[in-house]
Amino acid sequence: MSPEQPSSKIGKSVGEKLRAARITQHYTQSQLAAPDFSVSYISAIERGQIHPSLRALEILAARLGLSSTQLLPNKSQQEERTSAATALSEREEDEVELSLLDAHILIIQEDVTSAVTLLEHISTRRLKRSHQLQQRFLVGWAYYKAAKYQESEYVLSEAIQIAKELNAQYLHLRILHQLALTYAAMRNYAQALLAHQRCLNQLEESGLQDPFFVAQIYIQMGQHYTRLGDFEDALEVFHKALTITEEFTTSKSIQATYTNLCQYYASLKDTELATLYAYKSTQLRNLDMMKHLRSKLYHYLGHAIIQNDSTRLQAYLDQAWDTPGVKQDMLTQASLLSHRAAWHFMQDDLATAKKLALEALERAQPFADTLIMADTLIVLGRIGYASNKYDEGGKHFVSGLDMLERLESHEELANESVLYAQLLEEIGQEREAFTHIRRAYQSRLKMGK
The missing domain is CATH 1.10.260.40 (lambda repressor-like DNA-binding domains)
Known part of the structure; x- marks a missing residue:
């Protein structure tokens, strides 16, 4: 189904x-x-x-x-x-919880159709209210992943009411976050901002210190502000996120934060979440997670500065390069070099732009598909066309666009496909240009636009 x-x-x-x-x-x-x-x-x-x-x-x-x-x-x-949601036997509860976990994993693995089929089957059973909450959250998330945004909004709004009824703080925050992402996918950035602000308000009222979640919210809010053309507010929240992430440059600092979260949920007698954060506190690979988050943040921040006032970009890049932790973070370095290459390209300094973009590409390659590497490839594509090296530029463009598609970055894919189509038209390759116009159109369809 x-x-x-x-x-x-x-x-x-x-x-x-x-x-x-x-x-x-x-x-x-x-x-x-x-x-x-x-x-x-x-x-x-x-x-x-x-x-x-x-x-x-x-x-x-x-x-x-x-x-x-x-x-x-x-x-x-x-x-x-x-009234149909009567008490389940212990064995039935275990089966429901296992099915919910399976559905969660299927969504993460992008097998949305199987996840929804499983979740629909779960909904036919007599569920405890807490299980109903988890089921509705997962269904809303699955609809979002399937680009069924109106359905996602409906189900997540329903889940929020259940979360309020149960005072389920953790899921309430995650549902609000997912609802904000859904609004953003529908291009309703004002509503998305409102939902994310509600997340921040609830975190402040609860006294819960979850810096990883807060940083993610700030990053998303920065993107909402950028798409609304409110660059000053975008820069402000991006800098707030940077302040948070710069505190977590070692696995020890991340481990300490997860330990604090574990103790917080243990004090609330929430053994499931306490156990979850206890496990997380032992995972040193979370350092890599924060590095990726920080590099992604520098990438968005650089874009916001370029769109708002490109004259400020060089000062920002110089300051960012000297920030503690960046010298050990190759992906963030790639992001900064890519933005520097874009700046030199805007100044028609193609030789310097190409040199910097190739350095960025070298640093980004070990991380496989990333938004930063895709952006770097597209910068190289622009440089190639500006240098009349159309074959070279075209290869970089296509590689970058293909990577954006694999990353499901549909908005960036649509915008860059239109740009590439325009460049193709300028050199008389109308047929190839039409192919990329169609690709942009298909990307916008996937966003529900």
């Missing part, structure tokens, strides 16, 4: 009410859908195959002269669903 076909009593109830209201108002599915939705989306809701997002429900209800609550399931159905 595909990720877009969850069937439930709630879905059918919404669909039946929508269809009845549409027929009463003498609307066709096409008339109700335009201009925000497709006919197939309306049809799938009416057949109970998918849940509409809360935002979609409000839009559709307004068109029909109703309130969104009039399209929601009857209270008696919801109460019936809740």
Whole structure:
């Protein structure tokens, strides 16, 4: 079963009410859908195959002269669903938890279809409320990975209500984070910022010190601000994230933080999370994780500075190069060299730009596919075309675009594919240019744009 076909009593109830209201108002599915939705989306809701997002429900209800609550399931159905979640035997609980873990692993492995099929099967069982929460979170995450953003928004919003009811702090924060990513994928960056700010507020209220999670939130917020054109705020949150990551340059500092988190959850009698962080505190490879996070952050920060005020870039790069930890971090060095190459390219100093880009490529290669290496390849592609070395530049461009596709960086892939198509058109290769315009279009479709 595909990720877009969850069937439930709630879905059918919404669909039946929508269809009845549409027929009463003498609307066709096409008339109700335009201009925000497709006919197939309306049809799938009416057949109970998918849940509409809360935002979609409000839009559709307004068109029909109703309130969104009039399209929601009857209270008696919801109460019936809740009462069905009776206590499970210990063996059944173990089976459910194992299935949830399997689904989690499948999502990480990008096998989203199998994950959703398994999660749908779990939903047919009598679940404890805590298991319902985990199941809804994983379904929302799976929909996000499958680019079913409206469905993801609906399910994650539902999961947030359960998390509040259970006071499940850890999952509540992760669901909010995932919801923010979903909003960003829908290009609703204002809502994404709001959801991430709610994460920060909750962390502050709880007193929980999870610097790794906070750094990730700041990085995402920086990207939201950048896409909204608010570069000053983007720079501010990127610098906050840098301040956090620069504290974790050794495995010892990371281990100490995980130990503190373990003790925090142990004090709350949450043995599962305490155990999780106890294991993490022993994993020295987390140092590499922080290095990758820091290098990715320098990459985004450099892009934000270039877009806002390229004259500040050299000073930033010089300062960043002398930051403690960077001299031992080859991937971050690659990021800084790539940005320096881009700056020299903008100044038409192609020889220096190429030299720096090749140095960046050399440092990035041991890490296989990374956004930094893809960006470096594309910089080399631009240099090649500016130097009239079209074959050389084309090879670098294609390698960079292929890497962005493997990384599922669809927005960057779409933007750079359009740029490459323009360069191809300028040298009379219209057929090849069309291929990359189509690639950009397909990338935007995957983003739901």
